[in-house]
Amino acid sequence: KNEVEQSPQNLTAQEGEFITINCSYSVGISALHWLQQHPGGGIVSLFMLSSGKKKHGRLIATINIQEKHSSLHITASHPRDSAVYICAVGVDGAGSYQLTFGKGTKLSVIP
């Protein structure tokens, strides 16, 4: 069973700061997902990646397959980035795609 650890659990930042959230997993994966969950509860998929780096606006996600580690970076953070960020790893099994989720990192960006 894959163990997914996120750090930090809670993060408070000043508006404009560069933010990094980390995710480590224990077993080889097919892909890694970063999700954003706002206080209202809705979940938005930010990235799905299996190697290298992806960028979308102020968000950057990287993954190191050898080290079983991924990072989510937010540049020029803004209060609207306040949310819970969840890392999930996916493994292609026998006919299914098994997802294991981390517990999430709660980010608060203060104006």
Next chain:
Amino acid sequence: DTGVSQNPRHKITKRGQNVTFRCDPISEHNRLYWYRQTLGQGPEFLTYFQNEAQLEKSRLLSDRFSAERPKGSFSTLEIQRTEQGDSAMYLCASSQPIRGFTEAFFGQGTRLTVV
């Protein structure tokens, strides 16, 4: 079809009532998953469908829970005789293997509050 759709987004129900949630996956996706997320935790696997067949169920899915995916399209998750411990976010995802690579997409979830 722009993504996975879940309805309702929020549901408040009295203990003992039955509730049903719906998930509409991306149309060409043959795999559909249900997860449950309680406060402060990451989502946990409940059940999985490939087309209309329910292939896997978690031990979290007690006999009060039932899921269906008729015709391999949308899916419903029903909870009978709800309990306060059922209060959670219920999340649906769908996926499709493409040339050996699986893309998974998530719905926005249904938040259930049992009072």
